[in-house]
Amino acid sequence: MNLNDYLRPTKNKEISFDVFNEDNTISTETLISEGLSKIDFRKDLNNQQFDVVNEIKGPQLIIAGAGSGKTRTIVYCVAKLLSENVKPSEIMLVTFTNKAATEMIKRVEILIGIKPKGIWAGTFHSIANRFLRQYAESLGFKPNYIIIDEADANILMKITYNATEVQTDNNSFPTPKTARKILSYSINCNKTISETIKWKYSQYDDSKIISKLKEIYKVYKNKKAKDNLIDFDDMLVFWNRLLDERFMAQRIASTFNFILVDEYQDTNYLQDEIIRKLSKYTEKGNILVVGDDAQSIYGFRGANFQNIMEFSKRFENCRIYKLTQNYRSVPEILNLANDSIKHNKSQFRKEMVKTRKKGVKPVHIISENDEQQAIIIANKIIDLQKDGYNFSDIAVLYRAGFHSLRIELELQNQNIPYIVHSGVSFLERAHVKDLLAHLRIIQNPEDEISWSRIFSQFQGVGKKIASKMFDILSNTTDPLNSIISDSLFKRKLQNLKIAKGVQEEVLLFLKGFLTSVKVDKSKEVIMKLINQLTKHLKLQYSNWQDRVEDLKQIAIYSQNYDTIQNFLDALALNKSTIETKTVGLSNNGNQSPVTLSTIHRAKGLEWKVVFIPMLSENLFPSNKVKMNTSDYEEERRVFYVGITRAKEKLYLLSPQKIKNFKGVKDLNLSQFVKELNPKVYSRLSYQKDSSLFDEISSRNLSQEKIKKNQNKYLPLFTTADSLLKD
DNA sequence: GATAGGGTTGTTTTT
DNA sequence: CAACCCTATC
Numbered sequence: 243m244n245l246n247d248y249l250r251p252t253k254n255k256e257i258s259f260d261v262f263n264e265d266n267t268i269s270t271e272t273l274i275s276e277g278l279s280k281i282d283f284r285k286d287l288n289n290q291q292f293d294v295v296n297e298i299k300g301p302q303l304i305i306a307g308a309g310s311g312k313t314r315t316i317v318y319c320v321a322k323l324l325s326e327n328v329k330p331s332e333i334m335l336v337t338f339t340n341k342a343a344t345e346m347i348k349r350v351e352i353l354i355g356i357k358p359k360g361i362w363a364g365t366f367h368s369i370a371n372r373f374l375r376q377y378a379e380s381l382g383f384k385p386n387y388i389i390i391d392e393a394d395a396n397i398l399m400k401i402t403y404n405a406t407e408v409q410t411d412n413n414s415f416p417t418p419k420t421a422r423k424i425l426s427y428s429i430n431c432n433k434t435i436s437e438t439i440k441w442k443y444s445q446y447d448d449s450k451i452i453s454k455l456k457e458i459y460k461v462y463k464n465k466k467a468k469d470n471l472i473d474f475d476d477m478l479v480f481w482n483r484l485l486d487e488r489f490m491a492q493r494i495a496s497t498f499n500f501i502l503v504d505e506y507q508d509t510n511y512l513q514d515e516i517i518r519k520l521s522k523y524t525e526k527g528n529i530l531v532v533g534d535d536a537q538s539i540y541g542f543r544g545a546n547f548q549n550i551m552e553f554s555k556r557f558e559n560c561r562i563y564k565l566t567q568n569y570r571s572v573p574e575i576l577n578l579a580n581d582s583i584k585h586n587k588s589q590f591r592k593e594m595v596k597t598r599k600k601g602v603k604p605v606h607i608i609s610e611n612d613e614q615q616a617i618i619i620a621n622k623i624i625d626l627q628k629d630g631y632n633f634s635d636i637a638v639l640y641r642a643g644f645h646s647l648r649i650e651l652e653l654q655n656q657n658i659p660y661i662v663h664s665g666v667s668f669l670e671r672a673h674v675k676d677l678l679a680h681l682r683i684i685q686n687p688e689d690e691i692s693w694s695r696i697f698s699q700f701q702g703v704g705k706k707i708a709s710k711m712f713d714i715l716s717n718t719t720d721p722l723n724s725i726i727s728d729s730l731f732k733r734k735l736q737n738l739k740i741a742k743g744v745q746e747e748v749l750l751f752l753k754g755f756l757t758s759v760k761v762d763k764s765k766e767v768i769m770k771l772i773n774q775l776t777k778h779l780k781l782q783y784s785n786w787q788d789r790v791e792d793l794k795q796i797a798i799y800s801q802n803y804d805t806i807q808n809f810l811d812a813l814a815l816n817k818s819t820i821e822t823k824t825v826g827l828s829n830n831g832n833q834s835p836v837t838l839s840t841i842h843r844a845k846g847l848e849w850k851v852v853f854i855p856m857l858s859e860n861l862f863p864s865n866k867v868k869m870n871t872s873d874y875e876e877e878r879r880v881f882y883v884g885i886t887r888a889k890e891k892l893y894l895l896s897p898q899k900i901k902n903f904k905g906v907k908d909l910n911l912s913q914f915v916k917e918l919n920p921k922v923y924s925r926l927s928y929q930k931d932s933s934l935f936d937e938i939s940s941r942n943l944s945q946e947k948i949k950k951n952q953n954k955y956l957p958l959f960t961t962a963d964s965l966l967k968d
Numbered sequence: 969g970a971t972a973g974g975g976t977t978g979t980t981t982t983t
Numbered sequence: 984c985a986a987c988c989c990t991a992t993c
Contacts, residue, residue, distance in 0.1 A: 338982095338983085339982090339983075365983060366983075368983085391983090392982080474982095474983055477983090478983095540981075540982075540983095541981095542980075542981060542982085543981085543982065543983075641980070641981075642979070642980045642981070643979070643980075643981085644978095644979050644980095701971095701972090702970095702971070702972090704970060704971045704972080705970085705971090706969080706970060706971085707970080707971085739969085739970080814983090815983070817982075817983075840980085840982095841981080842980085842981045842982070843982085864980055864981085865980095866980060866981095867980090876981095877980095880980095880981075902978090
């Protein structure tokens with residue numbers, strides 16, 4: 243048997259999607275229609291919402307303010323379509339995260355009593371992936387491509403820099419990371435390299451630099467093609483390209499009758515273009531987009547909320563609806579939200595109609611420092627619990643991942659269970675990446691990034707040698723076979739400057755790896771790999787046992803997927819679902835936890851009580867944005883999104899000092915709080931509360947303790963460890 | 969010329 | 984913790 247044949251996945255099978263398999267049997271349809279007949283659209287929706295749902299036809303734009311029942315409306319739209327005998331597979335539902343897609347389908351399921359299988363639901367990227375796996379060959383690449391994330395794309399750009407011998411010594415030339423960022427903006431925003439540089443990186447506005455960059459981008463592109471890799475931007479580019487061919491566009495678009503897009507304010511030019519093309523060929527131009535310009539917070543990724551405003555101009559008969567009734571927050575919280583967002587100049591005014599009864603004013607608390615801030619939050623949480631709130635009714639929402647560190651510590655101190663959606667990602671830890679590198683090779687043996695990771699694990703092998711080893715491989719016909727059967731690889735290895743013993747080790751490892759690996763049995767493959775990797779981890783790290791545990795988590799998670807390809811796709815595309823750190827559940831009964839999250843990740847969610855900490859200058863707004871720029875207004879929208887997550891109680895906190903890795907830094911009150919009308923909140927000062935002071939000074943959170951607790955991941959999955967024995 | 973190891977510095981937001 | 988730079992060493 244030819245090794246290559248069984249290492250590479252067999253011809254692209256029917257693409258199976260992890261959550262929604264296409265399976266439209268008659269019995270399912272009957273069940274759906276039974277469920278649908280019980281829905282009372284009139285009663286369940288308000289007038290505005292009902293108007294939208296009642297006649298879903300042609301182009302529709304829905305401006306939906308925070309808490310206006312946006313998700314509810316979309317869910318009922320899907321139900322309504324199904325009730326009109328639209329097949330699930332004719333509906334495309336584009337959401338901002340795959341998690342959001344899963345949740346929406348779940349809500350449809352709850353509504354109609356059965357899971358509507360076959361809906362094309364997911365992010366732009368994950369839907370693109372479904373097409374690309376299918377049509378890869380017509381686009382000129384192989385269907386077993388690997389999706390690379392931003393970190394890998396940066397590594398690839400670095401490899402490109404080395405190949406083109408670019409020097410980046412004295413800040414006069416963009417770093418590989420910046421270069422990739424420029425390229426990404428240019429692709430997503432439909433701007434030339436030169437325009438992008440003038441727009442975002444004016445320090446590099448120089449014709450020599452630009453022409454050199456263009457040269458680099460060509461090499462980068464070729465390298466990706468050669469290694470059979472696809473980055474996030476490519477997914478959109480290629481999908482868009484598919485739609486440029488009339489025949490292909492019709493073929494794709496004609497399978498859809500209805501396209502619904504959520505969070506349209508966060509689409510970029512390219513995504514908008516894709517939607518435009520799709521809607522052109524969709525049978526009746528049925529396209530419904532929902533969004534809120536005030537909640538556009540992804541400008542750093544090329545998102546442009548103008549897309550939503552121009553949508554109605556582009557389609558002749560576009561109907562515009564406004565959902566203005568806020569069901570989420572008490573009037574006091576809405577007052578504060580409105581009072582904040584009005585400071586943004588480029589904003590389309592809309593008045594939210596308050597529907598909830600009078601509640602309590604938001605509270606602003608100035609604390610001595612970030613440590614005290616953490617204690618105040620933890621104490622308040624305990625008080626709230628005494629008042630009858632559950633921990634899971636409460637969220638702490640912040641601007642940046644590292645803002646949670648002290649708060650986490652204090653929650654641990656007070657034994658409050660919490661769950662974190664932010665921070666150093668599980669999948670980016672070195673050993674996890676090592677494991678995934680092996681899986682990627684199995685899927686696509688041409689991937690240099692992965693080979694390089696694997697080779698570099700051996701003593702004496704660094705970047706250069708690894709790159710040479712990859713050269714040997716890629717210049718050998720049938721490389722994998724030659725490793726095992728032929729001596730060619732071995733002979734060429736001898737020409738490299740590495741110790742004999744290491745050569746042997748490399749060969750032995752590769753043979754073991756390649757012969758033991760069989761495609762489509764991801765769990766067994768992974769367990770074998772873990773055994774191999776454990777040896778390396780033991781030598782390198784004192785905490786190797788923790789790391790092995792991480793790897794086992796990967797193994798458990800992989801069981802949800804039938805092929806390595808699907809597993810790797812899911813890891814690349816579903817990061818937000820996977821990266822969750824859970825702490826303190828075990829020592830506090832089975833209480834559901836408090837949520838700690840970045841505001842970005844909290845989008846679309848709500849809690850009864852919300853804390854927004856770190857409202858001090860240089861933290862929130864972040865020191866990365868300049869005053870009075872469009873970025874600054876985006877920063878304010880982030881604040882707005884945070885505020886509008888709260889249903890009943892909102893606490894804003896501003897520390898006056900923060901303990902850094904290097905000493906203590908003084909902080910000024912955040913402009914976002916300073917500019918608020920004092921009438922919209924009440925201020926609480928803890929500085930005079932001596933009892934709390936005593937409490938704080940008696941605490942001594944040593945550095946030791948911080949280290950011990952940080953980044954300790956408890957199992958993400960409940961599956962028993964016994965699953966993994968052998 | 970290349971790797972290993974020590975020391976330093978510092979953290980936006982995400983598909 | 985990790986990404987970075989610098990230097991000792993093979």
